[in-house]
Amino acid sequence: MTEGLSEARRLHPATLLVRWLKLAPQMAGGGIGLAAAGRQGGFAQFLWFVGIAMAIGGVFTFLAWWRFTYRVGADEIVIEKGIFQRQRRVIPFDRVQDIAIEQRLLARLFGTAKVKIETGGAAKDEGNLEVIALTDAQALRDHVRRGAARIAADVSAVAAETEEPLLFAMDLKRLLLSGLFGFSLVFLAAIGAVLQQLDQFGLVEWDNLVTAERAEAAAGFATVQAAFLLGAIVVALGVVAGVARTVARDYGFRLTRTETGLRRKRGLFTLSEVVIPIRRTQVALIESGPIARLFGWYALSFQTLGADQKEGGVQVAAPFARMDEILPILAEAGFPAPPPRAEFHGIPRRALVRQASPWLALAALAAGAAFIFDARAGIGAAVLLAGAVFALLRWRKQGHALGPTALFVASGLLRRRLWVVPFEKAQIIFVSRTPLQRRLRLASLLVDTAGASAMRTSEMVDLDAGVADATAGELLARFHSARARLRPVAIRS
Amino acid sequence: MQPDERGDEASDVAGAMTPLHEDQVHVLRLRAALVAALIVIGAFVLDMAFAGETPVPRYAVPGAVLVVALAAILILPRRRYRAWGYNEGEDELAIRRGVWTRVRTVVPFGRVQHIDIAQGPIERRFDLATLILHTAGTRGAAVPLPGLKHDLAEAMRDRIRAKIRQDLV
Numbered sequence: 277m278t279e280g281l282s283e284a285r286r287l288h289p290a291t292l293l294v295r296w297l298k299l300a301p302q303m304a305g306g307g308i309g310l311a312a313a314g315r316q317g318g319f320a321q322f323l324w325f326v327g328i329a330m331a332i333g334g335v336f337t338f339l340a341w342w343r344f345t346y347r348v349g350a351d352e353i354v355i356e357k358g359i360f361q362r363q364r365r366v367i368p369f370d371r372v373q374d375i376a377i378e379q380r381l382l383a384r385l386f387g388t389a390k391v392k393i394e395t396g397g398a399a400k401d402e403g404n405l406e407v408i409a410l411t412d413a414q415a416l417r418d419h420v421r422r423g424a425a426r427i428a429a430d431v432s433a434v435a436a437e438t439e440e441p442l443l444f445a446m447d448l449k450r451l452l453l454s455g456l457f458g459f460s461l462v463f464l465a466a467i468g469a470v471l472q473q474l475d476q477f478g479l480v481e482w483d484n485l486v487t488a489e490r491a492e493a494a495a496g497f498a499t500v501q502a503a504f505l506l507g508a509i510v511v512a513l514g515v516v517a518g519v520a521r522t523v524a525r526d527y528g529f530r531l532t533r534t535e536t537g538l539r540r541k542r543g544l545f546t547l548s549e550v551v552i553p554i555r556r557t558q559v560a561l562i563e564s565g566p567i568a569r570l571f572g573w574y575a576l577s578f579q580t581l582g583a584d585q586k587e588g589g590v591q592v593a594a595p596f597a598r599m600d601e602i603l604p605i606l607a608e609a610g611f612p613a614p615p616p617r618a619e620f621h622g623i624p625r626r627a628l629v630r631q632a633s634p635w636l637a638l639a640a641l642a643a644g645a646a647f648i649f650d651a652r653a654g655i656g657a658a659v660l661l662a663g664a665v666f667a668l669l670r671w672r673k674q675g676h677a678l679g680p681t682a683l684f685v686a687s688g689l690l691r692r693r694l695w696v697v698p699f700e701k702a703q704i705i706f707v708s709r710t711p712l713q714r715r716l717r718l719a720s721l722l723v724d725t726a727g728a729s730a731m732r733t734s735e736m737v738d739l740d741a742g743v744a745d746a747t748a749g750e751l752l753a754r755f756h757s758a759r760a761r762l763r764p765v766a767i768r769s
Numbered sequence: 770m771q772p773d774e775r776g777d778e779a780s781d782v783a784g785a786m787t788p789l790h791e792d793q794v795h796v797l798r799l800r801a802a803l804v805a806a807l808i809v810i811g812a813f814v815l816d817m818a819f820a821g822e823t824p825v826p827r828y829a830v831p832g833a834v835l836v837v838a839l840a841a842i843l844i845l846p847r848r849r850y851r852a853w854g855y856n857e858g859e860d861e862l863a864i865r866r867g868v869w870t871r872v873r874t875v876v877p878f879g880r881v882q883h884i885d886i887a888q889g890p891i892e893r894r895f896d897l898a899t900l901i902l903h904t905a906g907t908r909g910a911a912v913p914l915p916g917l918k919h920d921l922a923e924a925m926r927d928r929i930r931a932k933i934r935q936d937l938v
Contacts, residue, residue: 703906
């Protein structure tokens, strides 16, 4: 066993400084508030308040740090903490799913790391060691992993951590390219919001940039050019922001194969290291935006159980990759490759009655309104008509296929998604029909899985009712046989 | 509107479904009556409060509310009751429910994490209970099956529990 870890240890002393510094903005804010509340305010009083608050904060920070200890035993890790109410938490190694290591910028300056121990339980921070030396973090991870492996497989000698096979990596060129495709309208909105904020603080006089006078002055000359220029600047800003965000997040992206899962390392400022345990992957998702797809770029992510819930239980395995790079990763994680497009079953034409005709009806109404009341309603009609066309095009892209071991669901028009749902990962099967669906003999089929996000599901909307039922039955049969295969010793009396 | 019965027959993966216990109609009706009573009383109170201040004739609004409430108490519970059905198979529980949007749910026993039996005050009067199967799923992590005699609910729970154990071997 790794010596030196078995006695009680405290977090890295840098914790003190980091936590104390993190307090500063709040304390300063509180100081401003108090000073404002005080009648004869003044800067000196403000400093006093902040000073006292920071001193008290410092004492508590120190106490919290002093009380927080962790010990790594042969079979478990013990975390003790609490100033007034003390808490002792024991995490057995065989319950540890994985240990994630994250290094933020500040932590990297000190050579420390944040360690998250994941057990797959419901509690949010089950075992967070906020700041420990990076070498300690790595030693701890290896130690726990060996302990878990030893208990799980009863193998005493686990091969030392050798060079793990590389599954996917992104060089700088690829990274920048992916950043270009990472451009999104959300960014434009965010940039606009930031500019507005700056304007409020008087840093940028937004109103003076585009005022009515200037617009008028330029009207005869270059209004159109100015509009184009402004648009181009905003788009350029969006592109730059997209690239910057992607580079910051995915710099040095490496996906390697570990004994039990896929290890992902990435980050420019914040280095993060996560292992996606293969046993806990539920569903694979291949998706691509409209332009990236034109050039043959896709993203692969896995929906996992109990892992970092920040991203809705979805972990990216390859953010920007060719299909022939994605398929080996899929295979490595035990997922089958999707069948060719021709093997997907589409949804019946009458589904359009539900998906497109409401748009058409509204468009007709708006067009009527445009003729009778106000021509401006025509814009609404055009938008609604576009909605109908969109629905029509999207209708063609929906489909599903039953493979030997998994269900494949395709959906989406611009952002296309392909779900790979292994039969044995099903939790519940839903077949639902709204009144309109019943009239049209349609039904929606959902295979519910663990850890799915509520927003993006692999629901198959508007299947033929008969097909939905047959598929549900087929899925259930395959679920049972897949589960039986997984447990060859299951006793069936 | 007469719903399309054909679709439902075809939908039964595991054959015809068992209806809930007859008394569940009374449970649904009592629940509906409680809610309806509150709404009707509220409507009458508001009507008295604004009497003469609006062009709407007196008792018109609470009268309409009362008619709707009576319909909800007299007609809907039976329809809601009929919409429910279940089938306890060898390896899974299938449940059908919903008057407007019909949902059929299939829960494989191997996926059940734990089982609850719940009994509200109205259910208790009729010795009925709701069996709740908890899974690790997302959209319907807890699947309820109401309207079972308490003994039956317990028997089902024990049967399902035994199957979970088998599956864990």
